[in-house]
Amino acid sequence: MTTYFSFAPNSLPGSTQALREEIRSFLDQELSDYPAVKRAETWMGYDKAFSKKMGDRGWLGMTWPKQYGGHERSAFERYVVLEEMLAAGAPVGAHWIGDRQSGPLLLRFGTEKQREEILPRVARGEIFFCIGMSEPDSGSDLAATKTRAQKTDGGWLINGTKLWSTGAQHADYMIALFRTESNPESRHGGLSQFLVDLKTPGITVRPIKDLSGAEHFNEVVFEDAFVGDDWLVGEEGGGWAQVTAELAYERSGPERYMSCMPLLTELVREIGPDPDERQAIILGKLIARLATLRQMSISVAGMLEDGKDPALEASIVKDQGALFEQSLPHIANDLIDGVSATGTDYAQVLNLLVQISPSFSLRGGTREILRGIIARGLGLR
Numbered sequence: 337m338t339t340y341f342s343f344a345p346n347s348l349p350g351s352t353q354a355l356r357e358e359i360r361s362f363l364d365q366e367l368s369d370y371p372a373v374k375r376a377e378t379w380m381g382y383d384k385a386f387s388k389k390m391g392d393r394g395w396l397g398m399t400w401p402k403q404y405g406g407h408e409r410s411a412f413e414r415y416v417v418l419e420e421m422l423a424a425g426a427p428v429g430a431h432w433i434g435d436r437q438s439g440p441l442l443l444r445f446g447t448e449k450q451r452e453e454i455l456p457r458v459a460r461g462e463i464f465f466c467i468g469m470s471e472p473d474s475g476s477d478l479a480a481t482k483t484r485a486q487k488t489d490g491g492w493l494i495n496g497t498k499l500w501s502t503g504a505q506h507a508d509y510m511i512a513l514f515r516t517e518s519n520p521e522s523r524h525g526g527l528s529q530f531l532v533d534l535k536t537p538g539i540t541v542r543p544i545k546d547l548s549g550a551e552h553f554n555e556v557v558f559e560d561a562f563v564g565d566d567w568l569v570g571e572e573g574g575g576w577a578q579v580t581a582e583l584a585y586e587r588s589g590p591e592r593y594m595s596c597m598p599l600l601t602e603l604v605r606e607i608g609p610d611p612d613e614r615q616a617i618i619l620g621k622l623i624a625r626l627a628t629l630r631q632m633s634i635s636v637a638g639m640l641e642d643g644k645d646p647a648l649e650a651s652i653v654k655d656q657g658a659l660f661e662q663s664l665p666h667i668a669n670d671l672i673d674g675v676s677a678t679g680t681d682y683a684q685v686l687n688l689l690v691q692i693s694p695s696f697s698l699r700g701g702t703r704e705i706l707r708g709i710i711a712r713g714l715g716l717r
Contacts, residue, residue, distance in 0.1 A: 340714065341648045341649050341652060341710075341713065341714070342649070343631070343632045343635040343636075343649060344635055344638065344639075345631070345635070346631075346634050346635045346637070346638040347634065348412050348415065348416060348634060349410075349412055352412055352413055352416045355413055355416050355417070356416050356420060359395075359416070359417060359420040359421070360420060360424075362393065363420065363421070363424045363426060366386065366389065366426075367424060367425075367426060370425070371681070372425075372598060372602060372681035372682075372684065372685050373681070373684040373685055373688055374425070374427070375424065375425020375426075375598045375685075376425060376596075376598045376599065376684075376685040376688050376689055377425070377427065377429070377550075377688075378422050378425050378426075378428070378591070378594070378595055378597070378598065379421075379422065379428050379429055379432050379591050379595070380429045380502070380550075380552050380692075381425070381426070381427030381428065381429050382427060382429040382430050382503060382506055383427035383429075383430060384430045384461075384464065384506070386426065386427050386428070386430070387428065387430040387431035387461040387464070388460070388461040388462070389461070390428070390431065390461055391431070391459060391460040391461025391462070392460075392461070394407050394409075395417045396431055396434075396435045396458065396459045396460070396461055397435060397439060397455065397458060397459030398413060398414040398417065399411055399414055400439065400440075400443060400455060400459065401443075404443070404451050404452065404455035404456060404459070405455050405456030405457070405458070405459035405460065406455070406459055407459075410641055411637045411638075411640045411641040412634075412637055412638075412641060414637075415589075415590065415633075415634065415637045418589055418590050418591065419590045419594070422590055422591060422594040422595075422597055423594065423597055423601075425597070425598040429502075429503060429552075430461075430464050430503070430506065431458070431461055431464060432591075433464075433465045433466060433467060433502070433503070433507075434458040434463070434464055434465035434509075435458065435459075436589065437467075437582050437583075438458070438465040438467075438509070438511050438582075439454075439455055439458050439459075440582075441511060441529075441569070441578065441581070441582045442454060442455060442511075442531070442569065443455070444581065445529070445569055445570035445574075445578050445581075446531070446569055446570070447566070449566060450531060450566075450567070450569065454509070454531070463508040463509060464503070464506065464507045464508055464509075465507055465508070465509050465510065465511065466501045466502060466503050466504040466507040466509075466510050466534075466554075466556075467501055467502065467510065467511065467512075468498040468501055468510040468511065468512025468513060468532065468556060469481075469498070469512075469513050469579065470498065470499050470500045470501075471483060471496070471497060471498060471499055472497055472499050472555075478513060478527075478576075478579060479523040479524050479527075479576070480523070481513055481514065481515050481527060482496055482515060483495065483496025483497065483498065483512070483513075483514050483515065483558060484496055484514065484515050484516075485514035485515065485516045485528060485530065485563070487516070488562070490564060490565060491562055491563050491564040491565050491567075492514075492516070492530070492562070492563045492564075492565075492568075493560050493561070493562055494512075494514060494530075494532075494538075494558040494560075494561040494562075494563055495558055495559060495560060495561075496514070496557075496558055497555060497556065497557050497558070498510075498512060498555070498556040498558075499553075499555050499556075500544075500553045500554075501541075501553065501554045501555075501556050502552050502553060502554070503552065503554075504534065504541050504554035504556050505541050505543050505551065505554055507534055508533070508534060508535075509531060509532060509533060509534060510531075510532045510534055510556070511529055511530070511531055511532070511569060511582070512529065512530055512532050513527055513528075513529055513575050513579050514527070514528055514529075514530060514575075515527055515528075516528040516572055516573065516575075517573065524576040525573060525576070526573055527573070527575035527576050527579070528568060528569075528570075528571075528572050528573060528574065528575040529568075529569040529570060529574075529575045529578050529579065530563050530567055530568055530569060531563075531567040531568075531569055532561075532563055532567065533567075534556075536561050536562065536563070537561065537562075538558060538559045538560050538561035538562070539556065539557070539558055539559075539561045540556070540557045540559070541554050541555075541556050541557075542554060542555040542556075542557070546691070546692065546695075547691045547692070548688060548691040548692055550692075589633065590630070590633055592629075592633070592653055592654045592657035592658065592661075593626065593629040593630070593633065593653070593656075593657035593660050593661060594661075595661045595693075595696060596660075596661045596664040596665065596689055596693065598685055599664055599665060599668060599682075599685050599686060599689050600622065600626070600664065600668075602681055602682040602685050602686075603619075603668045603671070603672075603682065603686075604619065605681075605682065606672060606680065606682040607619070607671075607672070614671075615671055618667060618671055622664065622667065625660050626660070629653065629656060629657055629660060632649070632652070632653050632656075633653050633657075635649070636649050636650055636653060647709070647713075648709070648710065648713035648714075651706045651709045651710050651713070652710060654706055655703060655706045655707060655710065658696045658697040658703065659697075661693060661696045662693045662694070662696050662697060664689070664693075665686060665689045665690045665693050666690075668686055669686060669690065
């Protein structure tokens with residue numbers, strides 16, 4: 337039977353408006369002197385003190401059960417927090433992964449001990465996570481994972497390398513995918529997830545500089561690093577299904593179309609109140625695309641609120657959102673000539689995003705991976 341995607345019309349409840357105003361007031365105070373070029377880093381901006389303030393406000397772990405430090409608020413309320421933070425260019429990178437996917441993964445697959453020890457600290461903005469999925473020479477093929485977890489007394493010895501782990505040099509924990517058993521009949525078999533304390537002996541984190549000179553990505557090397565039995569996440573050998581669920585958490589949120597929002601803001605300011613005809617047409621098209629992506633993303637938030645699994649729709653949001661984000665710096669550069677040497681806020685933001693936007697189609701699954709998921713969902717392969 338063919339499956340079709342559906343983005344049912346949805347809107348944020350009116351009750352979220354008070355929360356939106358509260359967030360804006362908080363951001364006006366906290367970011368009053370925050371430079372535009374720093375805002376352009378959006379969810380890659382790393383500030384543990386800022387994340388702690390968000391935890392104090394109850395804006396982390398918002399939808400989680402109270403018994404694990406959460407606040408049992410709606411997916412719509414969480415969406416408003418994310419949207420306002422990204423629109424303002426707030427430095428949310430420290431808590432982003434723990435709040436978005438590592439915490440929900442532990443809620444779904446973790447043990448009671450893992451939930452009780454880890455989740456309240458994430459919700460308070462006290463500990464931070466990174467992801468251990470990709471590996472050298474494996475591209476986006478997680479089934480090619482080679483890093484081994486070898487069973488030993490009381491736990492596992494880990495050997496291998498993870499790559500592109502955002503924020504690992506600052507993080508406290510990693511949820512990592514390791515091969516616990518070779519299974520020649522199934523590339524997806526024999527994979528397991530572990531909760532790893534990055535202070536564990538035998539783990540070396542090596543930052544990688546990107547084109548802009550920043551160090552967001554890392555290589556993480558494991559050399560006989562010991563992980564206890566208590567830190568196996570879910571079932572041994574169940575890692576493929578779990579990591580697939582984890583990736584679904586990161587494919588539909590507003591970060592998938594708002595990474596260049598500070599550039600759009602500065603572009604409108606740079607053009608001013610009297611755009612020429614060409615500028616007005618192009619800005620109109622950009623805003624129309626943005627509004628459409630927002631509606632699609634809010635629709636997915638509604639599905640999550642209803643307890644549904646919007647994996648197909650989330651992949652579509654991520655695919656189309658990345659296209660929008662990556663096109664924006666180039667459209668902006670064509671729209672205003674000769675701005676790169678002016679030193680304005682607009683120029684600085686544009687220059688930064690031209691350099692980092694190529695990565696937008698890689699994070700959360702490459703375009704080829706996503707379109708494979710979409711094709712399967714539509715019964716085309």
